Amino acid sequence: MRIDNQKIKQLNDQALPDHRESFDHLSKVLNKKNIDVNRAVEKLKEFQVAIPSWALGTGGTRFGRFSGGGEPRSLEEKIGDVGLLHQLSQSAGAISLHIPWDIPEDVEAIKSLAASHNLLFDAVNSNTFQDQPDQELSYKFGSLCHVDKAVRQQAIDHNLEVIKYGDALGSKSLTVWLADGSSFPGQLNFKKAFQRTLDSLQQIYAGMPSDWKMFVEYKPYEPNFYSTVIQDWGSSHMLADKLGDRAYSLVDLGHHLPNTNIEQIVATLMMVGKLGGFHFNDSKYGDDDVTVGSLKPYQLFLIFNELVDGMEDPSSNNPYPAWMIDASHNLKDPLEDLLQSLEAIRVAYAQALLVDRKALEEARENNDPTLAQEILQGAYRTDVRPLLAEARLQAEGALDPVAAFRALNVRKELIAARGEKTVSTGL
């Protein structure tokens, strides 16, 4: 389904006077601080975050899964759902596919469908953490790190196939997340596992088109509960460094030990030009994968503060990073959850854009942590929602996407079209 643009416009029109007033007030306040409001709005309009195909259905835990209704039953319907998100938010202009869940049968039709929603195909993702029904060898004890060369070859071949599908659709990068590791001390030879993984990645890297990038994700634990081969950014960076110029580390917010200073990792990787992408979510305990910004919005702001700093640094050779939401939707409507995540990401980005970097550097040069904090919190405490709304308005999205989603009965229509008991592929 697609929403009638006129209906969005009608909703916007009702809210327009209030929006204008708030935006004008904010503009006035920011102008006095010499902040270029139009530039910030333009930046926000440009900022697009990919939606992974598997995030459109209800997720679960090992204890169970409580499905909702109207979940997408096919790749076409997944693209349709991302199209809805993008139509409302004007900030979800890409989809990230997971193979084998999203193998396109008719590539041209799929490309054309995505284009009709103004969607690009972002990084493609391989899956060697599960066994598929028709799979010859099992990944129970690893994939790219497996002791058995035949299993490694199967996993390498799968990744090469993922690249092939991605290439056909116009993707330009491959994200490799490996669950490989061990759940018990002694199970794995750490060094051999690392070297086998490097060797496998080298073969995949060699099979990428010359304009592709590889993103090497890391994670300390889960599904393995004692060790993970690529346990942290240090391991990921070591691999990316050995792989070549087009290999990068990918940071997923939820893939860190308690209390990790993630913004410093982001800064370090950008310093050496090796941050390839960032996966958004939020968490309190582990890789909880809850709505972005629902628990630690200030941490997200601090991360964006480094991302903006890295992107605006003229001396940096870091490529523009790939952005993706990597959250799970166990209790909320997945589309509402994603709209809330998109909003939280943009709030943090907008706040980071308001930071007076020149003044901040001066405070740092003067060893003035009080002032540095005043500067950061001054930006953070600003209510930036009028900027986001203005960016959406200019791009013909909804002033308030979640409210519009509800007012327009989107879920109800999806259920009517797809049924109450659909279950989308995913976790």
Place this chain on the structure above:
Amino acid sequence: MRIDNQKIKQLNDQALPDHRESFDHLSKVLNKKNIDVNRAVEKLKEFQVAIPSWALGTGGTRFGRFSGGGEPRSLEEKIGDVGLLHQLSQSAGAISLHIPWDIPEDVEAIKSLAASHNLLFDAVNSNTFQDQPDQELSYKFGSLCHVDKAVRQQAIDHNLEVIKYGDALGSKSLTVWLADGSSFPGQLNFKKAFQRTLDSLQQIYAGMPSDWKMFVEYKPYEPNFYSTVIQDWGSSHMLADKLGDRAYSLVDLGHHLPNTNIEQIVATLMMVGKLGGFHFNDSKYGDDDVTVGSLKPYQLFLIFNELVDGMEDPSSNNPYPAWMIDASHNLKDPLEDLLQSLEAIRVAYAQALLVDRKALEEARENNDPTLAQEILQGAYRTDVRPLLAEARLQAEGALDPVAAFRALNVRKELIAARGEKTVSTGL
């Protein structure tokens, strides 16, 4: 299947001379320290740990599940598996059922089968964290804490039904573990949720036979990722205290925040006579549910040090606690994993029995942490395996259960009998 006792005896006979030599040496060493070796062996023979019915199959994570073969397909086969464990280890003399996974069709036949394996029925467990296919109302947003009275009533009724089944089989206690909580700030009214839970538990408590106990389990997170109604021992104790004399807290090793001093919680609950049971497992990151003792055997010893202290305290009114293994078996053969868990539990228990409590109290009275540590580590560093083997030998179990399980091809026979593709109920 049952193992031919003669085969176990044959294996034991081969290993007997070495065992005798080690046991005699250890006895001599311990006797010099005035430790009563026979008493320790008797204690070990008496110590029995319940096996939960759902732990006999391969577990998984939200990312997938890699099943093994020969998993039990019925309650009868589950009892058979626990029987095998008990036959080999002589320490798994009870089974803990989960309703609705283990509803007995013919109670007398089940009782008779269990008795033929020398198994008792330990605490029964209710399940209100999943929706069953035929269930009228959903537990997606909680069970005993639910805002809707009808859902609460359904969950109460389920618990009462579980008690009914347990009573028929000879169980004497109900374990209530609630996943109830919230995944997002704001979702739940903490106070109302607690009070509704208390109210529901009171109704279940009132429905227990007068010689039954209720065990109230706690857990900080998972499957809910922001809050859990019964998040810690303090909350569990508050509920148990209000429920009545036959309500107790139950401690599960994996249900704690990082770095928690669990042994102190055990001591505190025993001090006030309110420790009802203990669930064994091990973990490095979260509620990983890996093999007992596979990661933190010294912590387990310290916990047993408090448990033994509490059990031997003549002034304590704490009941004898219920013991259960609550681990998951994602990668190992479940039965081998359980045999390793049983061994680790008994190693820790035996070490705790060797602690010279009188000397320890003196060191404490003298504020001598060096000596206190010498005493604890003196016990811990002792190789107690000969004591465990002797206890098993006297009880006609296997000197080395894991080795016997392999030598006797038990899994192979189970697969032959049940098939390669069986999937047991469980997580």
Place this chain on the structure above:
Amino acid sequence: MRIDNQKIKQLNDQALPDHRESFDHLSKVLNKKNIDVNRAVEKLKEFQVAIPSWALGTGGTRFGRFSGGGEPRSLEEKIGDVGLLHQLSQSAGAISLHIPWDIPEDVEAIKSLAASHNLLFDAVNSNTFQDQPDQELSYKFGSLCHVDKAVRQQAIDHNLEVIKYGDALGSKSLTVWLADGSSFPGQLNFKKAFQRTLDSLQQIYAGMPSDWKMFVEYKPYEPNFYSTVIQDWGSSHMLADKLGDRAYSLVDLGHHLPNTNIEQIVATLMMVGKLGGFHFNDSKYGDDDVTVGSLKPYQLFLIFNELVDGMEDPSSNNPYPAWMIDASHNLKDPLEDLLQSLEAIRVAYAQALLVDRKALEEARENNDPTLAQEILQGAYRTDVRPLLAEARLQAEGALDPVAAFRALNVRKELIAARGEKTVSTGL
């Protein structure tokens, strides 16, 4: 020193037009949401946070301490510093004394001095975690829990003396924070230590005037590194419950294990009428004691959301809690740090006041976590600084306290008066 009120007024006058404009805009926006802006401003004016006397100097770690200049050298100067904070912020209207650091020599003079700054004497704090030069027995191995009755008696007597000083000054409560615990497994008998602590506290409780309250603080670790006698809210509550109606738990933000849901603890304690006080600070790793709101402002908001809920609950019998900042100032100017902490506390409080509690309860009744989050984040994302500034303006404080502190060269004057090398008592 005291700041000339005219100078504050001059600074305010310069900023007044911008403030008016922002406040008017915000009032308009909030009025449309049926929020009573005047009520919020009044609430903010009433909200006063105590400053502990020891927080006015530079703190340190075990690795060292880098003192600043102009630190208060006497109780009189400490009161003067709090007076400055209150004059600027109009929100620090109380001081919390630590005995033996702050023993008043002339009680009437001290009372009169405090009154001249509009300061009350909040809870008094005992100190049994350090040895004083003239102290007979050592607290190396504990105080109220000590194995030696004479040490316990010394610690009891100290607490009774603290009460005496507090009573003379007009305090109405005693905060007991105990470092008592152990750094090595085996060192302490958990149960005996708890019971001795209870016994000691009972004697102190009995010595309090009949209109006094006792606040029992908890902390999981530091300075002891294995166990702490009062390790968590459950232990604190068990003690408070046994002590009597005027004993309460006190929650210090930094005294929790990683990832603890502190807002739920706050709600639980208020539910049973047993939250006596709250100590503010912030932290990323342990009890870091950094500036309030400098790391997790959303957590602080969620805590205030429960505090406001509890304070506005007509059915609650919880007393109005005691508020105190309990942070350390290793790198920033202590007074600037405290001004930033006061601001962060009031930001969170103001945001919590904006939460539409009726709508929130409805969302909860409807199991609508998306909407519940929208409501909370709607309040949180509001820029509430104009409300805080208005409250200060009405109370004749500074519109921007930190800026005023700097513009008026307060630290420079303090150094001129007291010297560059002063070192205040404290940690």
Place this chain on the structure above:
Amino acid sequence: MRIDNQKIKQLNDQALPDHRESFDHLSKVLNKKNIDVNRAVEKLKEFQVAIPSWALGTGGTRFGRFSGGGEPRSLEEKIGDVGLLHQLSQSAGAISLHIPWDIPEDVEAIKSLAASHNLLFDAVNSNTFQDQPDQELSYKFGSLCHVDKAVRQQAIDHNLEVIKYGDALGSKSLTVWLADGSSFPGQLNFKKAFQRTLDSLQQIYAGMPSDWKMFVEYKPYEPNFYSTVIQDWGSSHMLADKLGDRAYSLVDLGHHLPNTNIEQIVATLMMVGKLGGFHFNDSKYGDDDVTVGSLKPYQLFLIFNELVDGMEDPSSNNPYPAWMIDASHNLKDPLEDLLQSLEAIRVAYAQALLVDRKALEEARENNDPTLAQEILQGAYRTDVRPLLAEARLQAEGALDPVAAFRALNVRKELIAARGEKTVSTGL
């Protein structure tokens, strides 16, 4: 003081029959498993751990310090204390100095004194985390990372001076631990701080004699509470990699976030030939610096399992690592504490020597985690104390060092010689 060797021999003689019996039994058991007992004893005799000069006095926390008696008042007395430890344990054959606490006045006399105790000078340690009384510029806001070039130069010069002292005494390596970082978001430019640190280290590296090594230590937090410039092994390795062939990472057990898989880090660094040293201690909550092995002895064993694996790997180009105890002694007698630490280190090392590496690799090749665990735990559960005692006996140390320390009244004699109120330099 020195202990009369005859007295040690007398104590040994009393315990000898029991030792012989236990050692013979263990030898017999191990021989049946084809383990070369003599080789293990030789390895243990060779294994020496450095004692840092500052660990010989009582440590403290920010909350206070409870000194003991008889602490060393000079470098000479510190060497004497390490001599005592070595005499008893025959495993503390090196001392690690901290400048400026241990500046030798007469180098030759100090060398001769150390030689008379059979002590070598291990890595020297610089101190730029504290300000010394006579220091020109402050390290309050960092040292090698400082924004001010003059501060950086002062810190560089200090390190070069430390090298000079170490070179005179025969040390061959410099350990650099930097507290540099920030306590508040915004305070520090992560990238510039890293680059300034690298630049400073390069200058120090250039000033090392050509046969020296540099060890770059890392730590996530404390004393800075938001960020540390060298926060993890990835950062340390990045620096060491850029510095040159003689720069290595140094792993301190306590310098990790909760739940870190440290053994995997050790294996990774050895894989690339970059593990320079290891600092031993133990902890439950943070960098608690308690007695080695007092809390997580199995983790220590798993680390030694990787260390032994790396040291025995013929393809490895990793140098033999530098070992040091880096613990604090707040409650125990420092010398007793160190003797317990030395024992725990050797227990773990001996257990790791017993691991059947060939069988372990086979289990790994067969994806048999059950068997891998049996092999590791088989080694770990062995009571290896007779091996340690035998190694000490052959080297003319004490069979039971802690018991000998007490029986020979060593502390009493130290107090008699040095006084009750001595306070050693250190933390």
